[in-house]
Amino acid sequence: MYEVEECRERVILVGVCVDSEESTYASVKELEDLARTAGAEVASSVIQNRESVHPGTYIGKGKIEEIRQMLYLLDANGIICDDELTPAQMNHLERELECKVMDRTLLILDIFAGRARTSEGKIQVELAQLKYRQARLIGLRSSLSRLGGGIGTRGPGEKKLEMDRRLISERIGALKKELEEVKRHRDLIREGRQGGNLKTAAIVGYTNAGKSTLLNVLTGAGVLEEDALFATLDPTTRVLDLPGGSQILLTDTVGFIRKLPHHLIEAFKSTLEEAVFADIIVHVVDASSSQMEQQMQVVYETLHQLGVEKKPVVTLFNKQDKVVEKMNLRDHNADYCLKISAKAGIGLQQFREVLEKILLEQQIYLERLYPYNEAGKVALIRQWGQLLEEEFLPEGIQIRAYVPKEIYGKI
Numbered sequence: 001m002y003e004v005e006e007c008r009e010r011v012i013l014v015g016v017c018v019d020s021e022e023s024t025y026a027s028v029k030e031l032e033d034l035a036r037t038a039g040a041e042v043a044s045s046v047i048q049n050r051e052s053v054h055p056g057t058y059i060g061k062g063k064i065e066e067i068r069q070m071l072y073l074l075d076a077n078g079i080i081c082d083d084e085l086t087p088a089q090m091n092h093l094e095r096e097l098e099c100k101v102m103d104r105t106l107l108i109l110d111i112f113a114g115r116a117r118t119s120e121g122k123i124q125v126e127l128a129q130l131k132y133r134q135a136r137l138i139g140l141r142s143s144l145s146r147l148g149g150g151i152g153t154r155g156p157g158e159k160k161l162e163m164d165r166r167l168i169s170e171r172i173g174a175l176k177k178e179l180e181e182v183k184r185h186r187d188l189i190r191e192g193r194q195g196g197n198l199k200t201a202a203i204v205g206y207t208n209a210g211k212s213t214l215l216n217v218l219t220g221a222g223v224l225e226e227d228a229l230f231a232t233l234d235p236t237t238r239v240l241d242l243p244g245g246s247q248i249l250l251t252d253t254v255g256f257i258r259k260l261p262h263h264l265i266e267a268f269k270s271t272l273e274e275a276v277f278a279d280i281i282v283h284v285v286d287a288s289s290s291q292m293e294q295q296m297q298v299v300y301e302t303l304h305q306l307g308v309e310k311k312p313v314v315t316l317f318n319k320q321d322k323v324v325e326k327m328n329l330r331d332h333n334a335d336y337c338l339k340i341s342a343k344a345g346i347g348l349q350q351f352r353e354v355l356e357k358i359l360l361e362q363q364i365y366l367e368r369l370y371p372y373n374e375a376g377k378v379a380l381i382r383q384w385g386q387l388l389e390e391e392f393l394p395e396g397i398q399i400r401a402y403v404p405k406e407i408y409g410k411i
């Protein structure tokens with residue numbers, strides 16, 4: 001079956017700047033990190049200023065010529081473009097440059113493929129890869145037929161394409177079924193969790209912000225933390241003890257990145273959905289990054305795409321130990337903002353307190369006397385809420401407690 005070819009090449013990075021120079025540079029810089037993470041060697045990078053991306057060749061004729069010479073002079077054997085190329089753009093560039101042509105999406109898919117550990121992660125990556133490839137096969141076919149038939153459009157080549165297409169569709173169908181099975185399993189686990197009385201908080205944020213480091217330092221989860229992009233693909237959930245004695249489930253999730261390929265969002269929906277079903281969103285921000293604002297925006301856009309709305313948001317401006325200049329740390333989307341360093345252990349107690357506060361806000365305070373024949377209700381409170389005080393009086397049980405809104409009606 002199809003696998004992304006191993007990415008051990010010496011490449012030239014290519015970006016197109018249509019609006020802000022700063023964000024294009026940052027994006028290409030990030031592409032460099034992605035390329036390294038995927039095991040490629042970066043020989044140089046080229047940015048072209050254009051009104052818009054060239055629809056046929058991504059970059060203009062002159063730039064193609066320039067890159068052709070650079071490939072030769074720098075002894076490079078491939079290029080990576082900073083946007084997802086259309087099948088036509090990819091074909092044209094391949095023909096013109098006679099080298100391997102890759103794009104940002106392919107690179108991210110490749111990294112994900114290397115990182116997936118659980119069966120769910122693996123299925124999701126393969127699905128995204130196949131969809132990417134399927135689109136390109138169709139493109140290849142249409143670009144061949146645009147030649148008006150004839151040489152190169154018939155015979156074994158064409159047959160092989162058709163066959164690949166059929167095999168790919170079949171495999172996509174099978175993977176989707178498998179994924180549904182896994183999703184059902186995940187839903188069951190989630191329901192099970194909700195059946196328990198613990199609320200959940202999902203840790204989200206840009207890749208490399210420090211999400212796993214935070215989960216580890218708080219719960220000793222032992223998730224891999226690494227100065228690399230997309231170190232985490234599979235969500236991990238742990239119980240976190242809060243100062244007042246209550247608990248919450250904390251889930252570490254896959255990081256976001258600008259221009260996240262839609263194949264991946266689609267395929268990774270069930271993983272990304274951890275945030276959709278969480279009661280609280282914990283947004284970890286790398287406050288030491290010069291790209292902090294843009295990264296935060298990407299996170300909120302991605303959450304919006306996933307349909308995450310109207311949940312309490314705690315924004316953690318992380319890596320305070322590394323922040324040199326006093327930046328204006330604000331987040332209009334957040335209900336609470338804190339400065340922390342997951343690594344240096346700064347601000348973690350405040351974070352716990354904030355979580356507890358939010359949990360309490362979602363609960364109703366109750367002070368009541370239950371006659372003994374309603375002891376069942378007190379049991380419910382004990383199970384679902386937080387029993388602060390319980391006193392056995394001659395006329396009944398006097399309690400003070402916080403209870404979740406959902407069960408208030410039953411008691």
Ligand SMILES: Nc1nc2c(ncn2[C@@H]2O[C@H](COP(=O)(O)OP(=O)(O)OP(=O)(O)O)[C@@H](O)[C@H]2O)c(=O)[nH]1
Binds near residue numbers: 214224226231319341
């Ligand atoms: N200086 C400093 N480094 C930190 C801090 N928190 C995390 N890091 C580092 O940042 C890098 C990324 O940390 P991770 O926890 O793997 O980041 P992540 O958000 O889980 O990243 P992905 O899983 O790739 O999305 C690691 O090298 C961490 O050691 C911090 O408070 N200060």
Ligand SMILES: [Mg+2]
Binds near residue numbers: 212224231
């Ligand atoms: Mg991580």
